[in-house]
Amino acid sequence: MDIHRSFAQAAILEDGQFIKELRVDLTHERIVKFSKTLTLDDEVVIEATGNSLAVERLLRPFVKRVIVANPRLVRAIAYARVKTDKIDARVLAQLQASGFLPDVWVPDDDTQRRRRQTTERLGVLEQAVRTKGRIHSILHANLIPKFTGHLFGKAGKKWLSSLPLPDDERSILARLVDELERITAQLAEFDKVIASESLVDPRAVRLMTIPGIGPIVASTVLASIGDISRFPTPEKLSSYFGLTPKIRQSGDRPARHGRISKQGNVAARRMLVEAAWSAKLAPGPLRAFFNRVQKARGAPAAAVATARKLAVMIWHVLTSGADYAYARPAFTAMKMRKAALKAGAPRAYGKAGPAQDYWIKEIRDREAQYVERVEKAYEQMVAAWKQAPPKQKPASAEKT
Incomplete structure (x- = not known):
């Protein structure tokens, strides 16, 4: 047909x-x-x-x-x-x-529903970014300096309403602020639904043990992947996300590696890059990898390379059915608690919850020291790997 x-x-x-x-x-x-x-x-x-x-x-x-x-x-x-x-x-x-x-591959009905959900959320998020950009452009066009706090919080909105602007631009700014409030409410509703679904999905919970991956990233990645058995190797999954470089080779000429292909699910690739920026802030081998690539090629290239590294980790976690090897239990529990609050769970005051260990300094420092040792081990391995072997003299020279 x-x-x-x-x-x-x-x-x-x-x-x-x-x-x-x-x-x-x-x-x-x-x-x-x-x-x-x-x-x-x-x-x-x-x-x-x-x-x-x-x-x-x-x-x-x-x-x-x-x-x-x-x-x-x-x-x-x-x-x-x-x-x-x-x-x-x-x-x-x-x-x-x-x-x-x-x-x-034709996704099943549940995967199709997840894809529609994550795609619609991405569209709402892009609409919010465009609205914020228009507000900033009005401030820039009228020579208004930047607001020191959170521009789109309560104090920022009060500051926006008091600016000395022409009447027509003041009305446009008020309409944009109202539009942003409506879009933010829609985005919060999407995040609530996605967080609640991620907490009851064992695959999403397992992915959230990886630094930088929260309920939104996990749900977007799972919606893109569907069945992980479709990908026999982690390289296949990285290529599916469009995070592998293009290769051109013909005849006796050496292969040329270009930029990443950017094929596959756009939403999942963006989420992995955002997760890479977040993973840069957490101690561990991912941060060491990010810093190593950043020194050689800059931060944007390091974010893309770390996103590809995350894709490889995702394949291993989903295929093996095990949590991330260097996960921090207290930090992961705190991440799950934040996701539960976003999903609408009631706040419990006066009693210890599942994430209490993260707020105990001794436990938090002990976990951080463990992953920092892993980070140091990675750096030492890379330093030894980069050392050039000593040059050997030719056999003819030794005889003479």
């Missing part, structure tokens, strides 16, 4: 012969009616488009399998000189029949 916005061109192949071609309107009723003409032995091929998952969901109960093809890799269609809907549908059927169709 060659899918478009309002219809799909279908070509039915049986025993190597096309027995029927038809056009199906992409409405719920028409798709279900078409599905009932198929059998449980049939296979249906569609290309990955914006509405392909909805078509796949409706076709799935009536056929043996629904294959979603990767349009970037179907070269017979992408580079065809004669390209029509009928030809594209025929090519899809022939490629699947011959076993040469590059397909993509």
